[in-house]
Amino acid sequence: MTMLPVIPTTPDTPDSVRTRRRPAMPPRHLADLDLAGRKAAVTGLGEPAFRAKQLSTHYFGRLVRDADAMTDLPAAARTRLAGDLLPTLLTPMRELTCDDGATRKTLWKLHDGALVESVLMGYPDRVTACVSSQAGCGMACPFCATGQAGLTRNLSVAEIVDQVVYLAGVAASGAVTGSPPRLSRVVFMGMGEPLANYPRVIEAVRRLIAPAPEGLGLSQRHITVSTVGLVPAMRRLIAEELQVTLALSLHAPDDDLRDELVPVNQRWKVAEVLGAAFDYAARTGRRISIEYALIRDVNDQPWRADLLGRLLHGKLAHVNLIPLNPTPGSKWDASPKPVEREFVRRLREAGVATTVRDTRGREIDGACGQLAASEVTEAGSADPAADAEVAQ
Ligand code: SAH
Numbered sequence: 468m469t470m471l472p473v474i475p476t477t478p479d480t481p482d483s484v485r486t487r488r489r490p491a492m493p494p495r496h497l498a499d500l501d502l503a504g505r506k507a508a509v510t511g512l513g514e515p516a517f518r519a520k521q522l523s524t525h526y527f528g529r530l531v532r533d534a535d536a537m538t539d540l541p542a543a544a545r546t547r548l549a550g551d552l553l554p555t556l557l558t559p560m561r562e563l564t565c566d567d568g569a570t571r572k573t574l575w576k577l578h579d580g581a582l583v584e585s586v587l588m589g590y591p592d593r594v595t596a597c598v599s600s601q602a603g604c605g606m607a608c609p610f611c612a613t614g615q616a617g618l619t620r621n622l623s624v625a626e627i628v629d630q631v632v633y634l635a636g637v638a639a640s641g642a643v644t645g646s647p648p649r650l651s652r653v654v655f656m657g658m659g660e661p662l663a664n665y666p667r668v669i670e671a672v673r674r675l676i677a678p679a680p681e682g683l684g685l686s687q688r689h690i691t692v693s694t695v696g697l698v699p700a701m702r703r704l705i706a707e708e709l710q711v712t713l714a715l716s717l718h719a720p721d722d723d724l725r726d727e728l729v730p731v732n733q734r735w736k737v738a739e740v741l742g743a744a745f746d747y748a749a750r751t752g753r754r755i756s757i758e759y760a761l762i763r764d765v766n767d768q769p770w771r772a773d774l775l776g777r778l779l780h781g782k783l784a785h786v787n788l789i790p791l792n793p794t795p796g797s798k799w800d801a802s803p804k805p806v807e808r809e810f811v812r813r814l815r816e817a818g819v820a821t822t823v824r825d826t827r828g829r830e831i832d833g834a835c836g837q838l839a840a841s842e843v844t845e846a847g848s849a850d851p852a853a854d855a856e857v858a859q
Contacts, residue, residue: 496625523680530636589646601659621664627671662700696740714756720775748783767802776817
């Protein structure tokens with residue numbers, strides 16, 4: 468009898484189903500690795516170890532993502548290294564700008580056809596990148612466009628980092644008029660739930676804060692991780708001893724309503740999720756940001772402002788109200804301005820620092836309602852990260 472190689476088969480699982488269950492991650496990229504890992508990869512390709520630093524200086528120091536532009540590398544080495552460490556991860560499909568060029572959204576296609584978005588927002592004193600951590604999202608918040616489509620897959624470390632490096636390059640080119648050329652802030656408020664892709668998001672943060680050429684050299688305090696409130700992951704984040712800003716998407720101060728608006732609340736209740744956020748603030752000394760999308764006649768009642776005020780009174784917390792950006796076909800709308808003002812007034816009366824996020828990028832966020840993310844514009848208030856610094 469001839470011995471045949473053993474090929475594992477699962478006859479009852481067609482290929483298409485298996486593919487759906489375990490989506491393919493992209494090829495390895497240098498941003499997936501720390502400097503030691505890059506040295507090992509480079510020597511594994513038969514190149515001298517110093518090439519790792521050379522590549523890293525191009526990518527993180529000079530924001531060069533295309534190997535062809537790394538002309539100080541011998542052509543043969545360049546081809547070999549690029550093939551293994553600089554695969555194309557993100558292909559731009561569309562680039563949209565608004566706010567007189569101060570806001571720019573990029574729609575990316577990933578290697579497997581999945582789509583994600585990033586947004587660059589310029590201000591007179593800073594430039595912020597809003598990045599995606601997953602293709603789609605599994606959290607199913609009913610007011611969020613991404614939540615409706617479900618989760619496609621986690622992004623790799625490099626797919627996250629490459630969004631930032633690209634946007635930093637756009638800023639450095641002077642394309643964001645009226646803003647400094649250096650990208651200074653990153654918010655994980657694009658597609659996806661960052662803490663549901665925990666190890667990769669943390670690794671990406673480490674890459675963003677590592678000094679060049681290992682990483683991008685951003686300040687931890689200028690990085691905001693936003694979560695629906697996955698309590699075990701929030702507790703893990705506390706243990707990392709990082710100094711990033713934590714934003715909690717609360718959206719309702721009571722379990723009845725939050726169970727509906729943020730379905731993960733059915734697992735971790737308001738008290739528990741706020742407890743974890745307060746512990747993060749206590750351990751890091753960093754003010755947490757409570758995100759609250761104001762939805763007309765849903766969560767904007769004065770009594771809910773008062774309840775939120777009581778929950779946050781005396782805590783190291785700041786409320787960031789977001790005028791709801793209605794998603795196509797949604798039954799919900801933003802609260803009228805007088806209702807919003809009353810909500811703000813009551814929170815402030817309770818001693819809670821409160822700002823209203825601007826509607827930056829609203830005209831270009833089309834399919835993805837929440838990507839107008841992340842910055843607040845009330846007189847005297849900066850964004851949560853800057854506020855937290857003042858609070859130190
Ligand atoms: N999954 C993370 C990050 C994603 S989005 C989180 O939920 O925190 C960043 C913020 O935009 C979240 O607070 C989210 O609730 C909010 N958001 C989503 N859709 C929105 C919409 N249609 N209008 C206003 N804010 C929205």
